[in-house]
Amino acid sequence: MKEQASIPTSKVARATRFVKTGVKIGGNYLKYNVKKMVDPSLTKEELHQDNATDIYDSLSELKGSALKVAQMLSMDRNILPRAYVDRFQMSQYSAPPLSGPLVVKTFRKYLGQTPTELYDEFEMKAANAASIGQVHVAHKDGKKLAVKIQYPGVADSISSDLRMVRPMAVRLFSLNEQDLDRYMGEVESKLLEETNYELELRRSQEISQACAHIPRLVFPNYYPELSASRILTMDWLEGQHLKDFLKENPSQTVRDQIGQALWDFYDFQVHSLRQVHADPHPGNFLMRPDGTLGVIDFGCVKVIPDDFYDSYFALINPDTLDDEVLTNQIFLELEFIVAEDNARDKQLFTELFKEMTRLLGKPFAADAFDFGDETYFDSVYAFADELAKVEALKNSKVARGSQHGLYVNRTYFGLYSILNELKARVVTHKPAWLRSQKVLG
Numbered sequence: 001m002k003e004q005a006s007i008p009t010s011k012v013a014r015a016t017r018f019v020k021t022g023v024k025i026g027g028n029y030l031k032y033n034v035k036k037m038v039d040p041s042l043t044k045e046e047l048h049q050d051n052a053t054d055i056y057d058s059l060s061e062l063k064g065s066a067l068k069v070a071q072m073l074s075m076d077r078n079i080l081p082r083a084y085v086d087r088f089q090m091s092q093y094s095a096p097p098l099s100g101p102l103v104v105k106t107f108r109k110y111l112g113q114t115p116t117e118l119y120d121e122f123e124m125k126a127a128n129a130a131s132i133g134q135v136h137v138a139h140k141d142g143k144k145l146a147v148k149i150q151y152p153g154v155a156d157s158i159s160s161d162l163r164m165v166r167p168m169a170v171r172l173f174s175l176n177e178q179d180l181d182r183y184m185g186e187v188e189s190k191l192l193e194e195t196n197y198e199l200e201l202r203r204s205q206e207i208s209q210a211c212a213h214i215p216r217l218v219f220p221n222y223y224p225e226l227s228a229s230r231i232l233t234m235d236w237l238e239g240q241h242l243k244d245f246l247k248e249n250p251s252q253t254v255r256d257q258i259g260q261a262l263w264d265f266y267d268f269q270v271h272s273l274r275q276v277h278a279d280p281h282p283g284n285f286l287m288r289p290d291g292t293l294g295v296i297d298f299g300c301v302k303v304i305p306d307d308f309y310d311s312y313f314a315l316i317n318p319d320t321l322d323d324e325v326l327t328n329q330i331f332l333e334l335e336f337i338v339a340e341d342n343a344r345d346k347q348l349f350t351e352l353f354k355e356m357t358r359l360l361g362k363p364f365a366a367d368a369f370d371f372g373d374e375t376y377f378d379s380v381y382a383f384a385d386e387l388a389k390v391e392a393l394k395n396s397k398v399a400r401g402s403q404h405g406l407y408v409n410r411t412y413f414g415l416y417s418i419l420n421e422l423k424a425r426v427v428t429h430k431p432a433w434l435r436s437q438k439v440l441g
Contacts, residue, residue, distance in 0.1 A: 098134060098151065100124040106149055110228040118226060119145070128283075132194055132299070137236060146220070146237070146296075148197070150230040155195035162188055186406045190278070194299040197232045203275075204234070204298040210273055211295075216261040218286075218294045237294035239286025242421055250289060252423070257291030259371065259424020265295065266415055267429050270408075274309060278302035278407040280414030282421075302407040307333075312408065315357045316364045318436045327354070334402050348392055349400065359383055360412065363428050365436070371416065372423030 103124060107115050115122035121139040128135045133150040162184050193199055201222055208219035220235035227233050240248070262285075269276040277284070279300035286294030311333045314320050321327055328350070331337045336353040337346050359380050363369040387393060393400070401409075419426065 098126070098129070098149070102152065103136070103149060106152065106230060110230050111226075115147070119147075122147070132191075138233070140226075144236040145223070145226075146234050147226075148232040148234075150195060150197065155192070158188055158191045158195070162191075186403045190300055190302070190407065193301070196229065197227060197299075198229050200297075200299045201227050201232060203301050207269065207273065207275070207277065207298055207301070208295070211265060211268055214261065214264050214268060216257055216292045217265055218288075218292050220294075220296065234296070237286050237296060239288045239294045242282035242285070242287065242418060245287040246421065248289065250287075252425075254289065254291045255422045255424050256426065258287055258293050259419050259422050259426045261291075261293045262415060262419065262424075263426045264429060265293075266411065270304065270309075270411075271313075271431050274306070275301055275303045276408070276411055278411045280411055280418060282418060285418070300407075302404075302411065304408065305404060308402055308404040308408075312402075312405065313434060316361045316430075316434050318358075318361070318365050319438060321354055321357060334405065336400055338398055340398070345392060348390075352387065352390065352393070355383065356387075363416070364430055364434060366428060368425065368427050370425045371419035372425070377416075377420055 103126075104114050107113060107118070111118060115124075115136075115138065119138040119140045123137040125136075126134040127137050127146075132154055133148050136147045136149065138145040138147045201224060204219075204222055211217060212219065218237060220237050222235075223233040239245075266276065266280075277295070277298055277300070279297065284295070284297045286296065288294070311330045314326075314330055315334075320330070328337075331350060331353060332339070337349050341349065362376065363371070
């Protein structure tokens, strides 16, 4: 893959790149409309392909928060057309890497030495490159290391990038503007945390140590003396990302073992630590033929407030939805419904969010769940498709759902998606209070 010798870092340079991308998209629409006049049966597939390619190529050069949003959207298969999902998934671990001189410049700025002065060996060609940084292989004192380097200017451009990507997201993906504004606010706060590698170092050590007892999980050691605010050094973990791992046709037993490790990892974080690795895309996990799972990248961690936790997970217990008064109270607390709703809207949104809760809570309702059950995922995607057609939701003047739910929802959606691709069958461990008392009775 071709290396980048520079990244646009000024607001003017980055805005110019966005404008050029907008012009390309306009051209794609013009081309589509002309072809549509000749052939009325033409679908938007080619338009989506062209737009996805142009947007990804632009964002991958800019890197940073705009590319991170593309990466996050690629996890939501119900939001984007397939062409966008396929293209944006590349941002999870295969964006164009930085050139050697930029890498050396970053080391001199933040650690005061070149990579060859700090490590016994340092491979200048990046092993992986994603949205916010890239990873290099190094060796020191007989250990193989992974060295993550943040792209120049990423932290400084977050706010302006998100402002520029907002109208593109509204126009192309028909997203509700109020929801998107709240979404962008939460994304901005998390991205600012993700660019702080000193914070990531501390969280990585804390969470990996707290979860070390969970079977089949493997975490790297971290090296503070070889790390800084824009550089992070850790052990190199062997393993494969999800798609490459599945090409090896692992046995069902191995799939189940990895799936169980994933479920138990998130169960412990959410219910015991009340903070969670909130970026569960395939690029952050390394799968092995012995059924173990390497966990990397704690840049995005969501701390779950106690009041939100109590309300959100109360809905997971199937008994809650049978209690109309309690459900109404929780829906108000989670902002699924608001005091300004008229009777018709309150009824509509109550029924919609009840159905959503039942669907997404279904794995919790059983002692074990087969995530290879495509009928379950088909029902989830069908519901999402129907949700997208609800005019009252699209035109709502208020954002629905607590902002804390954005990353918690994404965490479970990402977890479910990986377990689905693994076709894993897992025992759905959970706190006793989430179990239906009717079933126990």
